[in-house]
Amino acid sequence: MTVTSVRTDRRTATRQRIADAAARLASEHGVAATTADQIAAEAGVGRATFFRHFDSKELAVATGLADAAIFVIVGLLAEVPPQVGPLDAVRAAYARLGEDFDANRQTFLDQADLCRSSPAMFAWTLRLYVDWEMAIADAVRPRFVALAPHDPRPRMVGAMAMAAVRLACDEWLVDRGSGDLPALVQEHLDALHLPPDPRPDPRGAR
Amino acid sequence: MTVTSVRTDRRTATRQRIADAAARLASEHGVAATTADQIAAEAGVGRATFFRHFDSKELAVATGLADAAIFVIVGLLAEVPPQVGPLDAVRAAYARLGEDFDANRQTFLDQADLCRSSPAMFAWTLRLYVDWEMAIADAVRPRFVALAPHDPRPRMVGAMAMAAVRLACDEWLVDRGSGDLPALVQEHLDALHLPPDPRPDPRGAR
DNA sequence: ACGGCAATGAGACTCAGTATCATCGCCGTG
DNA sequence: CACGGCGATGATACTGAGTCTCATTGCCGT
Numbered sequence: 001m002t003v004t005s006v007r008t009d010r011r012t013a014t015r016q017r018i019a020d021a022a023a024r025l026a027s028e029h030g031v032a033a034t035t036a037d038q039i040a041a042e043a044g045v046g047r048a049t050f051f052r053h054f055d056s057k058e059l060a061v062a063t064g065l066a067d068a069a070i071f072v073i074v075g076l077l078a079e080v081p082p083q084v085g086p087l088d089a090v091r092a093a094y095a096r097l098g099e100d101f102d103a104n105r106q107t108f109l110d111q112a113d114l115c116r117s118s119p120a121m122f123a124w125t126l127r128l129y130v131d132w133e134m135a136i137a138d139a140v141r142p143r144f145v146a147l148a149p150h151d152p153r154p155r156m157v158g159a160m161a162m163a164a165v166r167l168a169c170d171e172w173l174v175d176r177g178s179g180d181l182p183a184l185v186q187e188h189l190d191a192l193h194l195p196p197d198p199r200p201d202p203r204g205a206r
Numbered sequence: 207m208t209v210t211s212v213r214t215d216r217r218t219a220t221r222q223r224i225a226d227a228a229a230r231l232a233s234e235h236g237v238a239a240t241t242a243d244q245i246a247a248e249a250g251v252g253r254a255t256f257f258r259h260f261d262s263k264e265l266a267v268a269t270g271l272a273d274a275a276i277f278v279i280v281g282l283l284a285e286v287p288p289q290v291g292p293l294d295a296v297r298a299a300y301a302r303l304g305e306d307f308d309a310n311r312q313t314f315l316d317q318a319d320l321c322r323s324s325p326a327m328f329a330w331t332l333r334l335y336v337d338w339e340m341a342i343a344d345a346v347r348p349r350f351v352a353l354a355p356h357d358p359r360p361r362m363v364g365a366m367a368m369a370a371v372r373l374a375c376d377e378w379l380v381d382r383g384s385g386d387l388p389a390l391v392q393e394h395l396d397a398l399h400l401p402p403d404p405r406p407d408p409r410g411a412r
Numbered sequence: 413a414c415g416g417c418a419a420t421g422a423g424a425c426t427c428a429g430t431a432t433c434a435t436c437g438c439c440g441t442g
Numbered sequence: 443c444a445c446g447g448c449g450a451t452g453a454t455a456c457t458g459a460g461t462c463t464c465a466t467t468g469c470c471g472t
Binding site: 010011014048120 | 449454
C-alpha cells in the first residue's frame with residue numbers, strides 16, 4: 001500500500017505525537033490557554049517542527065481529537081457487506097459506531113465543546129471535516145455502479161455524512177448532550193432521503 | 207423587521223466598509239500580503255475596531271467577497287413559486303444565479319482561487335459557509351410540510367446546497383475554470399437524488 | 413438636561429506563524 | 443563501503459495577528 005521507510009515512519013510518528021500532545025493539553029486547559037510551545041515541548045519536538053506538521057495550533061488539536069476516528073469509520077465502512085448501497089453503508093457504519101456511545105458520552109461532549117470553543121477552533125474543525133469527507137468518499141466509491149470518471153456522487157455522500165454528524169452534534173448540544181446522539185445522526189442522514197419527488201409529500205401531510 | 211436605530215445602522219455600515227476594504231485589498235495583493243492595519247486604514251477605522259467586527263483577517267476577506275451573494279441567493283429563493291419543493295427551489299435559484307455566469311467568469315475564478323489561497327483562508331471560508339447554510343435553511347423551511355420543531359431537513363438541505371457549490375468549484379478549478387460551473391453545481395445537486403432505493407440502480411448500469 | 417451604555421481609537425502586549433541557517437541521519441549511487 | 447544528496451529537525455529571529463485595557467465620543471431613554 002503506502003510506501004513505508006524509516007524516514008516516513010518517523011515523520012508519521014512525530015506527527016502523531018504532536019497531535020496527541022495538542023489534544024491532551026487542549027482538553028485539560030482549553031485551546032486558548034495552550035501555547036504552541038507547550039504542545040511542542042509535550043511532544044518532544046522543536047517549535048518549528050510543530051508548524052511543519054500542522055498549519056495551525058487549532059488544526060493540530062482537532063486532528064489529535066479526531067484523527068483516530070477517521071480510520072475507525074473507514075474500517076467500519078469496509079466491513080459493511082459490499083452489496084449494500086453507499087448511503088445505507090454510511091448509515092450502517094454510523095450505527096456500529098454509536099453502539100458504545102453511552103460509555104463515551106462525556107468524552108464526546110467534551111470534544112464537541114472543544115471544537116466549538118472559539119471561532120478559530122470551529123473553522124479549523126470544519127477544515128478537518130473536508131479530509132473526512134474525502135476519506136468517506138473514497139470508502140464508498142466502490143459501492144457505486146456505473147460510476148463516471150468525475151461522478152459527483154461519492155463526494156456528495158461524504159459531504160452529507162459529515163454534515164449529518166456536525167448538525168446532529170449541534171442539535172445534541174442544545175440540551176447539553178443529554179439526548180441520543182447516534183439517533184440524531186441517523187435522523188439527519190434520513191433527512192437526506194428527501195422525497196425523491198417532493199410534491200406528493202410522503203409524510204402524508206393533510 | 208430588524209430593529210434599526212442610528213447606532214445599529216452605523217455599526218452595520220462600518221462592518222460593511224471593513225468587509226469591502228478587506229476583499230478589495232486581498233483581491234489585489236493577495237491575503238498574505240494584506241495586513242489588518244491596511245484593511246483598517248482603507249476602511250477608515252482603527253485596528254481594534256476591525257477585530258471587533260471580525261474574528262480574523264481571513265473571515266473579513268471571505269465576508270467581503272461573498273456576503274452580498276447570500277442576500278442574492280435568499281432573494282432568488284423567495285422568488286421561486288411557493289409550491290415548489292425545497293430542493294427543487296434550490297436548484298431553480300442556483301439556475302437563475304448561473305444565468306449571468308459567463309459575464310463574471312473571471313471574477314468567480316479569482317474569488318475561488320482566493321478562498322483556497324491558504325489553509326487558513328480555506329478554513330475561514332468554510333466557517334462562513336455555515337452561515338450560508340443557515341440562511342438557506344431558513345429560506346427553504348416554509349417549503350416543508352409537516353415540519354417538526356427540530357426537523358433536520360431544512361438544515362441538511364442548506365448543508366447540501368453549500369456542499370454542492372463547494373465541490374462543484376473544486377471540480378471546476380481542476381481545469382482552471384474553463385468548464386461550466388452552473389452545470390457542475392446542478393450535477394452535484396442532482397447527485398443528491400441518490401437512488402431512493404440504491405439497489406435497482408436508476409442509471410441503467412449493465 | 414443628564415446619566416448609562418454602545419461603539420470606537422490608541423497603544424501595549426502575547427504569541428501564532430514564517431523564514432533562514434546549520435546539523436543530523438537515512439538513502440541511493442559509484 | 444565511502445560519499446554525496448536530500449529530507450527532517452532544531453534554534454533563532456522577525457512580522458504581524460489577535461487580545462486587553464483605558465479613555466473618549468455620541469446615541470438613547472428617563
